[in-house]
Amino acid sequence: PLYFKNNLAELMHKEVLLFLDLILVEDRSILELIDADWGVMCYRLAQHYGIKNFRGKKTKSNAAPPWYRVKYTDKTRGGVLTMGKVLTGTSQPKRTSPVHRGKWVLETILGAPPPPPPPEVDNVLKDQTEKGKKLTVPQLLARHRSNPACASCHRRIDPLGMAFENFDPTGRWREKDQGQPIDARGVLIDGAKFNGIAELKTTLIAHKTEFVRCFVEEMLKYALGRKLDFYDEPTVKKIVQAVARDNYKLSRVVIE
Numbered sequence: 001p002l003y004f005k006n007n008l009a010e011l012m013h014k015e016v017l018l019f020l021d022l023i024l025v026e027d028r029s030i031l032e033l034i035d036a037d038w039g040v041m042c043y044r045l046a047q048h049y050g051i052k053n054f055r056g057k058k059t060k061s062n063a064a065p066p067w068y069r070v071k072y073t074d075k076t077r078g079g080v081l082t083m084g085k086v087l088t089g090t091s092q093p094k095r096t097s098p099v100h101r102g103k104w105v106l107e108t109i110l111g112a113p114p115p116p117p118p119p120e121v122d123n124v125l126k127d128q129t130e131k132g133k134k135l136t137v138p139q140l141l142a143r144h145r146s147n148p149a150c151a152s153c154h155r156r157i158d159p160l161g162m163a164f165e166n167f168d169p170t171g172r173w174r175e176k177d178q179g180q181p182i183d184a185r186g187v188l189i190d191g192a193k194f195n196g197i198a199e200l201k202t203t204l205i206a207h208k209t210e211f212v213r214c215f216v217e218e219m220l221k222y223a224l225g226r227k228l229d230f231y232d233e234p235t236v237k238k239i240v241q242a243v244a245r246d247n248y249k250l251s252r253v254v255i256e
Contacts, residue, residue, distance in 0.1 A: 084171030098161025111214030159186030
């Protein structure tokens, strides 16, 4: 889209790095990666996100902007899930992708990646109309799930991705899509219901053991320089328990 300009991709990348830097330097809880009431922001990015009453300094388009620590008043922002780097990286160029966003949550947050799609699956999202009416992405996916070959996996993926629908392909907040109100409701396999990104964050925090395990496994892979195997399971379990006892601090993950 034409409004994705002014080095926004570079600013979104820096937002992630500065946020993670503070988590590390201040030895904060890794749960804040999912849900935090604070973040880092510059004027151009705040303007793109639509953040109101931002007091940061405006700079020329070719100048490096100053960054500020900000306090969020609601759960619309905060944590990596709502950062532009994640939201754009899990979208198509001109539309959102609940499938990619939901798959990202399963893989990166919950450590439960879905199986690859069958090779014969048809891309029903190419036909975006029905009875002459342009459909929203959730409506397209509902049609996709009517295919039995697709339904089993999409029941896991799509609800997670739907929670992000208030964010357009470039991470801006929106209330409508194709002239229709956004439907960001979802139900997980275990029956947990949520509506929108704020409730999804609450749901993920309620499943924090899965996230901590996923985080520990990725850190352990990095530390060992190899994939994990069945005999690593006792070590992973021990580290997860130690991290929980120490209020999920990042330093505890590293020490263990």
